[in-house]
Amino acid sequence: xxxxxxxxxxxxxxxxxxxxxxxxxxxxxxxxxxxxxxxxxxxxxxxxxxxxxxxxxxxxxxxxxxxxxxxxxxxxxxxxxxxxxxxxxxxxxxxxxxxxxxxxxxxxxxxxxxxxxxxxxxxxxxxxxxxxxxxxx
Amino acid sequence: xxxxxxxxxxxxxxxxxxxxxxxxxxxxxxxxxxxxxxxxxxxxxxxxxxxxxxxxxxxxxxxxxxxxxxxxxxxxxxxxxxxxxxxxxxxxxxxxxxxxxxxxxxxxxxxxxxxxxxxxxxxxxxxxxxxxxxxxx
DNA sequence: ATCAGTGCAAATGCTTTGCATCGGT
DNA sequence: ACCGATGCAAAGCATTTGCACTGAT
Numbered sequence: 001x002x003x004x005x006x007x008x009x010x011x012x013x014x015x016x017x018x019x020x021x022x023x024x025x026x027x028x029x030x031x032x033x034x035x036x037x038x039x040x041x042x043x044x045x046x047x048x049x050x051x052x053x054x055x056x057x058x059x060x061x062x063x064x065x066x067x068x069x070x071x072x073x074x075x076x077x078x079x080x081x082x083x084x085x086x087x088x089x090x091x092x093x094x095x096x097x098x099x100x101x102x103x104x105x106x107x108x109x110x111x112x113x114x115x116x117x118x119x120x121x122x123x124x125x126x127x128x129x130x131x132x133x134x135x136x137x
Numbered sequence: 138x139x140x141x142x143x144x145x146x147x148x149x150x151x152x153x154x155x156x157x158x159x160x161x162x163x164x165x166x167x168x169x170x171x172x173x174x175x176x177x178x179x180x181x182x183x184x185x186x187x188x189x190x191x192x193x194x195x196x197x198x199x200x201x202x203x204x205x206x207x208x209x210x211x212x213x214x215x216x217x218x219x220x221x222x223x224x225x226x227x228x229x230x231x232x233x234x235x236x237x238x239x240x241x242x243x244x245x246x247x248x249x250x251x252x253x254x255x256x257x258x259x260x261x262x263x264x265x266x267x268x269x270x271x272x273x274x
Numbered sequence: 275a276t277c278a279g280t281g282c283a284a285a286t287g288c289t290t291t292g293c294a295t296c297g298g299t
Numbered sequence: 300a301c302c303g304a305t306g307c308a309a310a311g312c313a314t315t316t317g318c319a320c321t322g323a324t
Contacts, residue, residue: 123272
């Protein structure tokens, strides 16, 4: 993703385009990990020593509100960010704490279909994801 | 669940039976909420004013290690405890932060079957749960 | 020029730790 | 009596907040 595309992405959320936002969005979108705020901070600090961790938090939060990234909480209660917006599932390695994406249209379809046929009383479903815990082998 | 049954449950985990453990286990097991440590503390303090929050945390942690309760992290990064050990899914109300159990043998079976037929390379699945986000209506 | 964005440091909230004392076996 | 459990207070860590300054439009 080039600078223009990132600029477009940020502006599409109705946000001002700044250098910090650029590097933060770039860091989140070019990794396939599920970065923490701290990780993003460390990454961009090399090329941007004056940035502050508070700004990273605020900016990530702004992105989440603008719906250009997603966030979730890992098994240790730490925030993780993800530039992939489509709903998908996660594999949690209990030993290493690594988080990998697991995407399967079949699984998504299966579950969506299940809830179409089995409505929950008094509850409006907005988003479904599967949490798969185990370990790499 | 009477005192004897709770005593049995605690001892079955190889743990000393103490008054604090009794009331803490009782509090967790008799609610259908998904209590936080703070909530448990408030509950038992009424009848047990000298108990400390640190003890509540330590005891809940001990129970988790002894596998007589489960813990998970909610959307705000706060620990939640649950005396129901069987795997089950949760409904998260995005507006009120309420968490309800959702148990469906059909859904469990559907997903188990899916992963039986679709093994994940390099990953050993131990536990699967579905996170359903939305809001009460 | 304006007003949102940023940097810094202090504050917050939940959880863990250290250590002296207590209590179950 | 022993050794783990408890109570209390302090520390830890991720995250948020307040506020003066900076910079994009």
